[in-house]
Amino acid sequence: MxxxxxxxxxxxxxxxxxxxxxxxxxxxxxxxxxxxxxxxxxxxxxxxxxxxxxxxxxxxxxxxxxxxxxxxxxxxxxxxxxxxxxxxxxxxxxxxxxxxxxxxxxxxxxxxxxxxxxxxxxxxxxxxxxxxxxxxxxxxxxxxxxxxxxxxxxxxxxxxxxxxxxxxxxxxxxxxxxxxxxxxxxxxxxxxxxxxxxxxxxxxxxxxxxxxxxxxxxxxxxxxxxxxxxxxxxxxxxxxxVDVAIARTEPPYDGRPLVNEIEQLCIDSIKAAKDAIYIESQYFASETVCAALEKRLRQQDGPEIVVINPESALSQLEDDAMHVLRGRIIESLRAADHQDRFRIFYPVTSKGDPIYVHAKIMITDASTLRLGSSNLNDRSMGFDTECDVAVEGPEALITGFRTRLLSEHLGVTPEVFQEALQKEKSLIKAIESLNARKGRGLRRIDPRPDGIIGGFLANTRLLDPRYRPGEETSAGQGLRPRHLAMITAGALVGGLALLAWRKWKDGGGPRG
Structure with a gap:
């Protein structure tokens, strides 16, 4: 009981x-x-x-x-x-x-x-x-x-x-x-x-x-x-x-309905948070999850929210598609943040070079830790196939992991970070008290101008689509990725055959 x-x-x-x-x-x-x-x-x-x-x-x-x-x-x-x-x-x-x-x-x-x-x-x-x-x-x-x-x-x-x-x-x-x-x-x-x-x-x-x-x-x-x-x-x-929850995202396919357990787990974790929400993600563009964060910022004395993202994406197209969306969400969250409880950073090396963040982590208070393959974007909530694991307690595991991550980003020992946290009684204040202006540390992320391409991709979510609960898709219609893969493989084989034929022709035919 x-x-x-x-x-x-x-x-x-x-x-x-x-x-x-x-x-x-x-x-x-x-x-x-x-x-x-x-x-x-x-x-x-x-x-x-x-x-x-x-x-x-x-x-x-x-x-x-x-x-x-x-x-x-x-x-x-x-x-x-x-x-x-x-x-x-x-x-x-x-x-x-x-x-x-x-x-x-x-x-x-x-x-x-x-x-x-x-x-x-x-x-x-x-x-x-x-x-x-x-x-x-x-x-x-x-x-x-x-x-x-x-x-x-x-x-x-x-x-x-x-x-x-x-x-x-x-x-x-x-x-x-x-x-x-x-x-x-x-x-x-x-x-x-x-x-x-x-x-x-x-x-x-x-x-x-x-x-x-x-x-x-x-x-x-x-x-x-x-x-x-x-x-x-x-x-x-x-x-x-430790009890571990396994959460999935699976798109509707072959008559199977959408599975969006990860999305619901993220939202439930945000709703339950009292003191602090710590996030590491490759992207920051999920409409539903970010709406849940905005709702908490609008509340009186809600949790602090700290997000760690990469500074830039891996390509200009990806940057246009995902970080214009991120910029709009940052503006919305800062507008809702009436008690200065939201920060979004990217980490840098000791020489100030950006560190690409590929981790997918959410830690709420000292109670819940989620880690897996899903990013905070719409694809991971309702389009791609994902798998996360999550634990509730023990407190030492969860707070210890958060301390370990932030100590790495700030270039300090876990003991130093923990002392700062105990002194400041605030995750944001502890980070800012240790965040050096030069060298290893965390740097503020600000929205960027949309641009023509970025604005189009953000407005259409062309590269960040999703299915909603109740929506269906047909498995047998349209050009599929495997068809494209077969075309590519065929082109590769054909190209190699053509190259071999040309070498054979240039060499005067087969030789014993």
Missing amino acids: QSSNTPASIFRSDENCWRVDRADKVALIVDAADYFRVLRQIILSVEHELLLIGWDFDFEIEMLPGESDDDGLAPDGFPNQLGAFLEAAVEQAPNLNVYLLKWNGAVLAAPGRWAPTVALSVLGSDRIHLALDGHHPFGACHHQKIVVADDKLAFCGGIDATADRWDTSEHLPGDPRRVCKDGSPSEPWHDATSALTGSVASALAELSRKRWHRATGDTLKRPATTATDLWPDTLDVDATD
């Missing part, structure tokens, strides 16, 4: 979450350098089934940049490149099957990664199974970022195993390890994910196998149980025995 002093849970299955399961262990991982290192350890320990569900995979990336020997091997003795590493992991585990589900539109978004993807699928082990997920309306994307090992340990968050994601929490200016594959510098990148064991890991495996079935038509059986403890000794446990 619940104590009258214990606040009721905001988690409601089939409303703002899919289900609630138990996590025996929880770890919160910040930035891809730590994640990729732990991921390698897990992949080398799994015995039967490895599920990798992602927006994109780049099989040519080095998981541990700067640590390869002359043979391309990492310090653990296995290939550093992701594709070769998966091959080696399968070779040393005779019962292991690896299932990689990747958004089919990623073939168009990054056509240069198509060749290594095909090579791994066609020339690699028959126990590495690769599928392109096109089970969504035209224009939508599969955006979940889940890894599950033997139904026992799962990762769920915002980090893709793809190019330009690797960085350390120091975000060192000019770090020689943070480079693109062509050797050019890659920008500082901030991200986060979670590691979970227990029944919640099995639930995430079930969700992943359902997604595999919907994308391919193939049913994956649950792997054999194993007594092996997959939790690596190098990964600190942040909490034990």
Whole structure:
């Protein structure tokens, strides 16, 4: 029986979450350098089934940049490149099957990664199974970022195993390890994910196998149980025995209705907040979520709201589409902020260079933490396929994670930040008391002029669409992403054939 002093849970299955399961262990991982290192350890320990569900995979990336020997091997003795590493992991585990589900539109978004993807699928082990997920309306994307090992340990968050994601929490200016594959510098990148064991890991495996079935038509059986403890000794446990909610976004498709659990969970969390709402997101454009924030700002003595965003998007088109919307929302929130309780910042390195924020996090008070693949834009609320995890308490886990994130952004120790928070009794005042004018810190984001293109994209939400509850879409009509992918693949094959024919012709025909 619940104590009258214990606040009721905001988690409601089939409303703002899919289900609630138990996590025996929880770890919160910040930035891809730590994640990729732990991921390698897990992949080398799994015995039967490895599920990798992602927006994109780049099989040519080095998981541990700067640590390869002359043979391309990492310090653990296995290939550093992701594709070769998966091959080696399968070779040393005779019962292991690896299932990689990747958004089919990623073939168009990054056509240069198509060749290594095909090579791994066609020339690699028959126990590495690769599928392109096109089970969504035209224009939508599969955006979940889940890894599950033997139904026992799962990762769920915002980090893709793809190019330009690797960085350390120091975000060192000019770090020689943070480079693109062509050797050019890659920008500082901030991200986060979670590691979970227990029944919640099995639930995430079930969700992943359902997604595999919907994308391919193939049913994956649950792997054999194993007594092996997959939790690596190098990964600190942040909490034990915690209830975890799994929340999803799924667009209406094949007669299935819209699932917008993440949207409802965000709104419910905002409504329940008393002291502070802390957000990290790649975008800040969701109409419904930002309306809920505006409503809290209009109230007397509502919570403080702190948002961490990137300064700019990854392309001019994306900047026009998403940050014009952001600017309009900032203006609305500042107009509603009659008690100076709203801030939106972007983080910078010690040299003042912007750090790109890709993390997807919401922390309300000391009570609720949500982390996953969903951004605060309309696509993530009702168009793309997303998966988040959320916990209510323990307080030390939630406030400790918020302190850890803000300490990283401000370039101070967690102890220093916590002292400032206790002194100021305000999240905003603690941040501003530690925020240096030069070097590592947080910088104010202001709206930008719309411009012709930006105004059009913002007014139409052409690149940030969504479905509303009750709306339907047809699965069989129109040009689909998989059709575009097939066209691209056909063009690639045709181009290679034409090039080979020309070389054959120039060389005078075949030679013995």
